[in-house]
Amino acid sequence: MGQFGDGLDAAVHKAFTRPAPKSAGAQMRYLVKQLGGTRAVALMLRISQRTVERYVKDQIRKPRPDLAARMAREVTNRWQPQIKAKARRKAATTDGIVIDIHARFGYTGAPEGATDQDRIRHLTVALPPQYAARLFDAQQQGAADAALQQITADSLREVYFQDDGRRAGSLSEVAINDLLSLEFDL
Numbered sequence: 001m002g003q004f005g006d007g008l009d010a011a012v013h014k015a016f017t018r019p020a021p022k023s024a025g026a027q028m029r030y031l032v033k034q035l036g037g038t039r040a041v042a043l044m045l046r047i048s049q050r051t052v053e054r055y056v057k058d059q060i061r062k063p064r065p066d067l068a069a070r071m072a073r074e075v076t077n078r079w080q081p082q083i084k085a086k087a088r089r090k091a092a093t094t095d096g097i098v099i100d101i102h103a104r105f106g107y108t109g110a111p112e113g114a115t116d117q118d119r120i121r122h123l124t125v126a127l128p129p130q131y132a133a134r135l136f137d138a139q140q141q142g143a144a145d146a147a148l149q150q151i152t153a154d155s156l157r158e159v160y161f162q163d164d165g166r167r168a169g170s171l172s173e174v175a176i177n178d179l180l181s182l183e184f185d186l
Contacts, residue, residue, distance in 0.1 A: 002145025003182050004152060008135060011097065011184035013076065015087035020072075020079040024063045027071045028055035034078050045070055091186045092133035099152065100124045102180040107161075108173035118177055123160060131155040149176055 021027045031041045032052065042049040047067065054060045063071060091097050102122040134151050143151075157174035158164065 002148070003179060004145050004148035005139055007182050007184045008139055008148070009076075011186050012084050012087050015083055015186060016080050017083055018080070020075050024055055024061055024068065024071065025058040027075045028052060030075055031071070031078070032056060044074065087186055088136045091129065092136055093129055095132075095186060096127050096129045097132035097135065098124065098126050098185040099156070100181075100183040100185070101152075101156075101176070103176045103182075104178035104180075105153075105156075106175040106177050107171060108175075120178075120180070123156065125156060125160045127155050127159055131159065149179075152176065 021030050028041065031044075032038055035041050035044065038049050038052040038056065042052045045052070045067065051060070055063070100123070102120070104118045104120045106118045131151075134155070135148060138147055138151055153174045153176045156176075157171060161171055161174055162168045
């Protein structure tokens with residue numbers, strides 16, 4: 001993924017009701033239970049089946065950094081799927097999503113008297129549910145980070161820069177050029 005996809009995932013992960021397993025053994029046991037066996041976990045993590053069995057029995061406690069990152073990512077992706085789905089559904093239907101972004105924004109078709117030169121801005125904007133739905137739908141369909149970035153830029157253009165049609169009507173495009181920081185919140 002990229003910054004936009006990871007940011008959406010982080011926002012959804014804040015909805016977890018219980019913390020995900022932290023130790024290597026607990027993570028491995030969870031993955032074995034989810035995938036139905038040590039062979040499937042070994043294939044997914046690109047390690048031997050015997051190594052998986054040793055983690056399950058707590059014979060190995062400290063994984064290599066790259067393996068630890070893969071294990072944590074796979075556990076987090078599978079952890080509390082119903083809670084994640086409920087959080088996404090709620091954001092897409094009733095609550096919307098809040099974006100905190102610090103970036104250089106470029107403009108096309110700037111309003112009369114304004115410049116279309118790129119500007120660095122730090123925005124915190126509450127996007128209505130339809131924009132959250134567009135972001136989550138694109139993410140679920142496997143959209144690239146560039147597509148999520150474009151959806152975010154279009155959403156900010158409509159909600160923030162044009163204020164839902166009340167200003168900057170000639171503004172045809174907003175581009176996020178240099179991303180300095182990004183955070184989503186439900």
